[in-house]
Amino acid sequence: MRSRMILTGGSIGLMFLSIFFGGVLVGRSSTSATRVETSDRATLANIEEPSRAFVAAAKGVQPAVCHLIVTRLVRYRDPFEDFFNDPEFERFFRRRSPPRVGPQTSQASGFLNDSSGVVVTNAHVVRDASEIAVKTADGRTIQASGFKLSDDLDLAVVRIRADNLPSAPLGDSDHLEVGQWVLAIGNPFGLEHTVT
Numbered sequence: 321m322r323s324r325m326i327l328t329g330g331s332i333g334l335m336f337l338s339i340f341f342g343g344v345l346v347g348r349s350s351t352s353a354t355r356v357e358t359s360d361r362a363t364l365a366n367i368e369e370p371s372r373a374f375v376a377a378a379k380g381v382q383p384a385v386c387h388l389i390v391t392r393l394v395r396y397r398d399p400f401e402d403f404f405n406d407p408e409f410e411r412f413f414r415r416r417s418p419p420r421v422g423p424q425t426s427q428a429s430g431f432l433n434d435s436s437g438v439v440v441t442n443a444h445v446v447r448d449a450s451e452i453a454v455k456t457a458d459g460r461t462i463q464a465s466g467f468k469l470s471d472d473l474d475l476a477v478v479r480i481r482a483d484n485l486p487s488a489p490l491g492d493s494d495h496l497e498v499g500q501w502v503l504a505i506g507n508p509f510g511l512e513h514t515v516t
Contacts, residue, residue, distance in 0.1 A: 370501075377503055378515045384432040384488035387455040387507040388441055388478070389425060392448045396420040423450075429506035430454070430478065435487045437462075439478040443469035446476045454480050457513070 430441035439454055446452060452464035462480045469476035504516040 374501075374503060374515075378505060381431070381488045381503075381505055382513050383457045383486035385457060385505055385507055385513055386430050386432060386439060388428045388430050388439070388445060389453040389455065389461075390428065390446055390449045391423050391425050391451040391453075393421055393450050394424045396422055427509055429508050431505075432456070432485050432487045433477075433490060435485045437480040437482055437485055439464075439480060440490075441476050441478060443471055443474045443476045446478060452478055454478065455507075456482075456485070 426445070428441060428445040430439045430445075432438065433440045446467050446469060449467065452467060453461055454464055455461045460482065462482050464478045464480050467476055467478040505513065507513055
């Protein structure tokens with residue numbers, strides 16, 4: 321039996337970094353110890369430089385990221401529905417199962433686009449919602465007063481009313497280029513502010 325090795329993106333990245341740092345350390349080992357120490361610090365500083373921009377971006381936007389708790393009323397399917405709603409069964413037993421309707425809750429991310437209480441999220445998140453609660457980064461839970469959505473863009477705007485709300489305004493996508501680095505910051509499934 322042959323074993324198969326599966327490499328994930330994380331393991332490939334870890335392997336690349338170990339080869340890179342191994343090469344840096346081995347390549348510098350022939351020089352004096354002082355120079356190796358100085359070169360390694362400079363190399364590490366250069367590697368850390370891009371990550372500082374990501375840290376700054378995450379810290380700057382994090383207060384505007386919020387968590388949405390969406391409730392909709394859904395019709396639950398009775399497993400015996402087909403049997404009980406059969407015309408032959410109804411003719412003999414005069415029984416029809418009533419439809420069961422109940423709440424279903426889902427969770428998603430959004431962000432405050434305006435300090436007046438405009439939350440931007442995806443349209444599929446809030447479609448057919450009967451109630452939307454928005455939990456802000458400072459711990460407040462605020463009931464939404466309304467929402468609008470666009471199916472074409474899969475975008476929705478949810479309105480909340482509160483004071484002292486942070487905001488993250490939209491940028492201009494016309495100035496972006498292929499190959500630029502981006503961050504995805506959210507609050508999915510109730511997790512506290514994930515950054516990807």
